[in-house]
Amino acid sequence: xxKNGKIRHNYTIVELLVVIMIMAILFxxxxxxxxxxxISQGVIGAVRxxxxxxxxxxxxxxxxxxxxxxxxxxxxxxxxxxxxxxxxDYENYLYSKTRLCxxxxxTTAGVFNFDGxxxxxxxxxxxxxxTAYLANSSGFTAYKVKxxxxxxxxxxxxxxxxVVFKPAGVLYNCTDAKIKVMLAFxxxxxxxxxxxxxxxxxxxxxxSINGYTGRxxxxxxx
Numbered sequence: 001x002x003k004n005g006k007i008r009h010n011y012t013i014v015e016l017l018v019v020i021m022i023m024a025i026l027f028x029x030x031x032x033x034x035x036x037x038x039i040s041q042g043v044i045g046a047v048r049x050x051x052x053x054x055x056x057x058x059x060x061x062x063x064x065x066x067x068x069x070x071x072x073x074x075x076x077x078x079x080x081x082x083x084x085x086x087x088x089d090y091e092n093y094l095y096s097k098t099r100l101c102x103x104x105x106x107t108t109a110g111v112f113n114f115d116g117x118x119x120x121x122x123x124x125x126x127x128x129x130x131t132a133y134l135a136n137s138s139g140f141t142a143y144k145v146k147x148x149x150x151x152x153x154x155x156x157x158x159x160x161x162x163v164v165f166k167p168a169g170v171l172y173n174c175t176d177a178k179i180k181v182m183l184a185f186x187x188x189x190x191x192x193x194x195x196x197x198x199x200x201x202x203x204x205x206x207x208s209i210n211g212y213t214g215r216x217x218x219x220x221x222x
Contacts (some may be wrong), residue, residue, distance in 0.1 A: 007158055042127030046181045047205045047218055049124065050132055053098050054163070054207070058214045060100065060118055061165035067103045067172075069162035071114065072179070074133050075191075090150060090158065094186045095131040095193060097123045103164060110136050111144045112164060114157075131184040131193060134161050134177065135206070143172060166212055174211040181205045 053070050062066040073093040100121045103112035126132060134142035147157040161195050163179070164172040172179060182204025187194045207218040 033052050041070060042130050043181060043183060044203065046105070046126040046130040046132055047207065049126060050098060050181060050207055051218060052178055053100060054209060056118075056121075056217045057100050057163070058169050061167055062169045062216075064102075065167045067100050067112070067115075067164060067166060068118065069100050069103045069164045070145075071101060071145060071160045071162050072132055073097060073147065073158070074142070074161040075179055086133050091186065091188045093123070093150070095133050095184070096126050096186065098126075098132070099123045101145065101148065102154075103162075106148070107143075111146045111159070113146050114148050119131040126181075129183055129185060130181065131186065132181045133193075134163065134178055135180045143175075163209060169214045171209060171211040171214055176211045177209040179209075181207065 048145045050070075050072075057068045057070045060066070072095070074095060100118040102115040102118060104115045107113075142161045144159045145164075147161045148161050149157050163177050166172055182195070184193045184195045186192075203221050205218050205220050207216055209216045
């Protein structure tokens with residue numbers, strides 16, 4: 001009993017354990033929701049990353065009167081044009097980074113030649129557990145840019161998938177392009193993209209670029 005005459009009730013050990021258990025359950029449920037939310041935000045972040053880079057590539061092509069490519073490294077299979085001596089971390093670039101570069105106007109067998117990095121641009125990572133790649137679509141060819149330096153030095157180099165903008169701000173050959181952004185990661189052991197669930201391969205976001213205008217739009221695939 002307290003000094004003012006009121007009866008004070010103390011909690012028993014059992015009651016405290018019940019409260020702790022309920023709090024743990026609620027915290028666990030909330031953690032799962034927050035985790036899904038953060039992952040979802042990561043995919044949206046990657047979509048915005050790619051969309052922003054596409055707009056920058058088009059802008060640089062027009063303002064510099066040059067051919068500009070958005071690079072998205074897509075594979076390291078034997079015979080894909082990779083040169084020897086690549087560092088072991090090359091696979092960390094696959095489907096997970098973007099960068100802008102200049103390319104020469106003329107192609108060799110449909111392959112562009114690297115002509116320098118766009119000033120002030122570095123390789124930029126996608127958020128964790130997200131990936132992007134150039135999807136096959138009717139009439140579109142994911143053109144390769146040849147001898148792209150992995151770092152700022154001249155070597156080693158590799159060939160990289162790209163979307164190429166002409167000085168007029170349109171896509172090369174004026175054919176539409178599509179970039180898929182989704183939850184996945186590149187499995188270096190299997191040399192393949194891995195999805196959380198098999199059906200995730202058909203989900204994510206599609207970024208479509210109009211070949212005649214160079215403008216992009218995106219939509220979520222359920």
